[in-house]
Amino acid sequence: MKFKFLSTVGLSLLALFGQAQQASWIWYPGDYEVWLSTKMQNRRTERGSFFPPFWKLDAHYVTVEFSKEYDLKAAETIEVFTEGQYNIKINGKLSYPYSNKITLQPGKQKINIKVYNQAHVPTVLVKGKTINTDNTWKVTFEDKEWIDETGKASDASATLYLPAASWNFHEPHEKPSQFKLATRPEYAVSKDKTAGGELVDFGRETFGFVKIHGLKGSGDLDVYYGESKEEALDKEYCETLDKVRVGLPQKRDSVLELSKAFRYVNVQPGNGVSYDSISMLYEYLPLPNRGTFKSSDALLNKIYDVSVYTMELNTREFFIDGIKRDRWIWSGDAQQSYLMNYYLQFDAPSVTRTLYALRGKDPVTSHINTIMDYTFYWFIGIYDYYLYTGDKQFIENIYPRMQSLMDYCLGRRNKDGLMEGLTGDWVFVDWADGLSKKGALSVEQVLFARSLEAMSICAEIVKDNRAGEYKKVADDLKAKLFRYYWNQQKGAFVHSRIEGNQSDNVTRYANMFGVFFDYLNDEQKKTVKSNVLLNDKVAKITTPYMRFYELEALCALGDQKYVLDQMRSYWGGMLELGATSFWEEYNPDKKGTEHLAMYGRPYGKSLCHAWGASPIYLFGKYYLGVKPTGPAYSTYLVEPELGGLQWMEGNVPTPNGLIKMYVSTKEIKISGDEGSGTLRFKSRKKPASAQGTITSVGNNVYELTIQSGKQYAIKYTAL
Structure with a gap:
């Protein structure tokens, strides 16, 4: 079934203001996301075997009530469509619809529609002239009404009503349960004969359904997939495969049932089976890339383009980790995808779908994905979402789930008030050989403190009086962070605290988060930079996952030139090895097929992993230099840094527009479609502009206010 996709701007508007421009299928907030994510994540197979997620999977509410009051000026006929059995009350009286059309008379009309569906999410679509289902309708999964012995219904209820949720389904035939990616x-691009079959090369990493043209015969046909040629040719150890039973007397085109990740396909027809050719149906979520970046460096441009493609492949029904192996929703991976999304597609619904799916429902029985740090990234991701989109309605809807998860965390602190892994907790941090997980790790406390700060801000948004309590716990934890982990002699946070004592080991993790969370003073940042981030004696990071944060910390310290060199070496190193999308892990010390191995398996590594696309975020935030300082870019700061480039240009998306920039060593051009911006830049000589007023703030730093809808050109001399 095909579905119309609204533009990203339109989707963002729906998310921000909760008002659909037309009738939409609606449901209980989070239920569709939970149902769809369960369906998607259970598609994972390993060598043909079903492989479900490790964590608790929740289900939707099977009965949901939808309601809204109208004051009609004239009689109106509405059409009601549901997914599930339903009844309708008009002004409290049950209607007996012999058709799905109901005529309502002028005056006040309260509509209540109750839908039951065990198989998938109860949804409803109402279409009329003025009466249309959208996010202004209220929903509940329990109405808590009762009647007394006289038959009188209760006048008041303890029912919790939430604004309905929707996505991009607007017509009766566009049933949410039937959604499929495009x-x-x-x-x-080529094919080569192999023993018993052929090896088909699609030219680059891709994702979709293999299509076999002119399939005929009776017998077996085996398909072995590979992100590399070596994997596809290794029948015993390739990660994914299909075994197809063929019984076709006449030639027919056949599309295999499950989409897969691959570049190469090794097709092995058995005796009595033949086919003409192999193609594929590329599967994707159709979103426009609104963000752009281009510079005077061709290698960096290619790194950006491959990052964009990597992000496209991993943006599906939800933000997933990698397209070959897991195809699951992991919170740590998703947190980075949210940030990259804000500088590329700026698709708010993809973020909220993923946040809902990760959280699931109460009761809380474990950390998100069973990983302590992934719980903290979830909290941080929610505040980031609010900062970039200004979507208060989402915060109000998700806040009860934030509270119950935070209560779970607060109840698992050790006697010193620190987060330490307990039975059932996976303390992940990063894939790194020899990384100790013993004791209470400093990085977990940094992430927990940030989560508490996010919790406090969201509590203020929903007017919860626990906001001050969350802030106090955060402040206390930050004080303990320095008391328990800061080592003055080493000029850094140590890695862990075991049985009340500091460990001697220094790792990069807590230190780099401390930099861009702004938990360190200027002197501490200097020592962390020299003693940790630029110190080769401290264990190096080999995953793009943590390189993301390491390079962000260095950018926050003003080392953009050094970071560009690191990008050329690290991401450029993958390109030199033939990467067409960026990997889960890259260690330049490895050779040959060592680059394909991980988890004790010869092809266990993902060669297309979402966290590999981090240059998108770094270029947008730290080179073009654009970041919101008020919700939804009501205010924003632009601090361009060339980092040794001769010029760069690009667009940074906002909820309803773009910030467009061109920066060279002599000129800055900038415009913004919304909000009030501050351009802050360095110039050796006094700059000039015919638009606006440039002011000096000292030390060769200047500022210019950017008003929406105006274009500015500044002549300056880069330092």
Whole structure:
């Protein structure tokens, strides 16, 4: 079934203001996301075997009530469509619909529709002239009404009503339960004969359904997939495969049932089976890339383009970790995808779908994905979402789930008030050989403190009087962070605290988060930079996952030139090895097929992993230099840094527009479609502009206010 996709701007508006421009299918907030994510994540297979997620999977509410009051000026006929059995009350009286059309008379009309569906999410679509289902309708999963012995209904209820949720389904045939990603045909670039079959090369990493043209015969056909040629040719150890039973007397085109990740496909037809050719249906979520970046460095441009493609492949029904192996929603991976999304697609619904899916429902029985740090990234991601979109309605809807998860965390602190892994907790941090997880790790306390700060801000948004309590716990924890982990002699946070004592080991993790969370003073930042981030004696990071944060910390310290060199070496190193998307892990010390191995398996590594696309975020935030300082870019700061480039240009998306920039060593051009911006830049000589007023703030730093809808050109001399 095909679905119309609104533009990203339109989707963002829906998310921000909760008002659909037309009738939409609606549901209980989070239920569709929970149902769809369960369906998606259970598609994972390993060598043909079903492989479900490790964590608790929740289900939707099977009965949901939808309601809204109208004051009609004239009679109106509405059409009601549901997914599930339903009844309708008009002004408290049950209606007996022999058709799905109901005529309402002028005056006040309260509509209540109750839908039951065990198989998938109860949803409803109402279409009329003025009466249309949208996010202004209220929903509940329990109405808590009762009647007394006289038959009188209760006058008041303890029912919790929430604004309805929706996405992009607007017509009766666009049933949410039937949603599928879009597909388009793509074709191989080459094919080679192999023993018993052929190896088909699609030219780059891709994702979709293999299509076999002119399939005929009776017998077996085996398909072995590979992100590399070596993997596809290794029948015993390739990560994914399909075994197809063929019984077709006449030639027919056949599309295999499950989409897969691959570049190469090794097709092995058994005796009595033949086919003409192989193609594929590329599967994707159709979102426009609104953010752009281009510079005077061709290698960096290629790194950006491959990052964009990597992000596209991993943006599906939700933000997933990697397209080959897991195809699951992991909170740590998703947190980075949210940030990259804000500088590329700026698709708010993809973020909220993923946040809902990760959280699931109460009761809380474990950390998100069972990983302590991934719980903290979830909290941080919610505040980041509010900062970039200004979507208060989402904060109000998700806040009760934030509270119960935070209560779970607060109840698992050790005697010193620190987060330490307990039975059932996976303390992950990063894939790194020899990384100790013993005791209470400093990085977990840093992330927990940030989560508490996010919790306090969200509590203020929803007017919860616990906001001050969350802030106090955060402040206390930050004080303990320095008391328990800061080592003055080493000029850094140590890695862990075991049985009340500091460990001797220094790692990069807590230190780099402390930099861009702004938990360190200027002197501490200097020592962390020299003693940790630029110190080769401290264990190096080999995953793009943590390189993301390490390079962000260095950018926050003003080392953009050094970071560009690191990008050329690290991401450029993958490109030199033939990468067409960026990997889960890259260690330049490895050779040959060592680059394909992980988890004790010869092809266990993902060669297309979402966290590999981090240059998108770094270029947008720390080179073009654009970041919101008020919700939804009501105010924003632009601090361009060339980092040794001769010029760069790009667009940074906002909820309803773009910030467009061109920066060279002599000129800055900038415009913004919304909000009030501050351009802050360095110039060796006094700059000039015919638009606006440039002011000096000292030390060769200047500022210019950017008003929406105006274009500015500044002549300056870069330092």
